[in-house]
Amino acid sequence: MSAGVIRFMTAGSVDDGKSTLIGRLLYDTKAVLSDQLAAVSRSKHARVKAQDAAIDLALLTDGLEAEREQGITIDIAYRYFVTAKRKFIVADAPGHEQYTRNLVTGASQSDVAVILVDATGVDLTATPPILLAQTNRHAAIVRLLGLRHVVFAVNKMDLLDFDQTAFSAISAALIQLSQKLNLPEPSIVPLSALQGDNVVTRSNKMPWYQGPSLLQWLESLDTSVTPSMPALRLPIQYVARQDGSAAEDFRGYLGRVESGELRVGQKITVLPSGVSSTISEIHLSNGVKHLQSMPAETVAVAGSPVMFRLTDDIDVSRGDLIVSACSETAPVLAKRLCADICWLDAEPLSLSRKYVLQHTTRSVFAKVRAVNQVLDVRTLSSGQSSQTLQMNDIGQVDLDLQKPVMADLFDQLTATGAFVLIDEATQHTVAAGMIRKLSQ
16 A cells, blocks of 8 residues: 555546446456445346346446436546555546536546546547547646646447557547647556456457556556645634633634644744744644544644644634745735636626635635636637636636735645635535636
């Protein structure tokens, strides 16, 4: 297990075989219990014939009744499996355009994107071959969310008789797509999720392919981060006060360390006030209800939910941001943002409406001042400015905020460089955004 845990998600168009691929990974790595297999075999929604020895592997992840009835994935399904080399957490994201928001959620919490491409759905008569629009859209979302590792799984090669010429043509189109979107250099694996070729082990049906299977690629992947320690970012979620029976009141500040480290004795600054103090105690919450019962620690790393105390009695509120007092990379206090957003709501974006921008634990009113450009997912070109964004559109916008936020660029620190927009009237989450520029 020295290689660590990988969180990866599957993307791609409807019926590209995402659920079947994950089912095959679970089945071939012996991560499915016998009673689960029996239940899937008896399912009335199985899409394989009863006399066949095979089972409908997609049912191992498509757990909702509506998913099994329609044969599509609607919501994200998280599954866990282990090999001799690594632990994996996989998110099976829906491919239908209607559920793009679910895919954004899965991608935002993953280290790796596995983008499936249905080999039979690619127009091989064109030069280069034309990919499905949803493949382009999902690749663009992966790029916007900054995933550092991408692999294209060219599925259903069995339906093309494992033809090398067809795979080479599809690979050329995928390389061109990656170059247009400025994706990290991708790996491309030909496979058949239904039959298991090149999924867990190398297939002898494609001797012309000399690369690893998909699982072998995932097991050997280096997901370690750069050795330099990122700057401390700890948004305050809650200020707790618990009266003690002795001399002093117990006041603690709760939040999650989004990046960097928090240490006892560390000098910190509270933003936006700019007041400084020193960390006197750190306690990991771990679901403990009584503040004084939390285990004491000397250091808390990124991802840790903590309660901490300060040596000074200063004003700290929900939405404030804790940073290191000696940090050279302080966040920018900004009232204007330029951001890439994915519009998720059926109601189009309106320049005249007011939205709530949720950034870490801070909520401020915001208006979209301009839509600078909209990405055409078919041609992968950025169009001219627009007055709106439709559902599932990807565009670059300028926002004006009623109050400033303490933010970083998304490419530098994702936790404080991302936000969501919420419709003030409906309370719907209408957009996910990644900050590209900041100004006061």
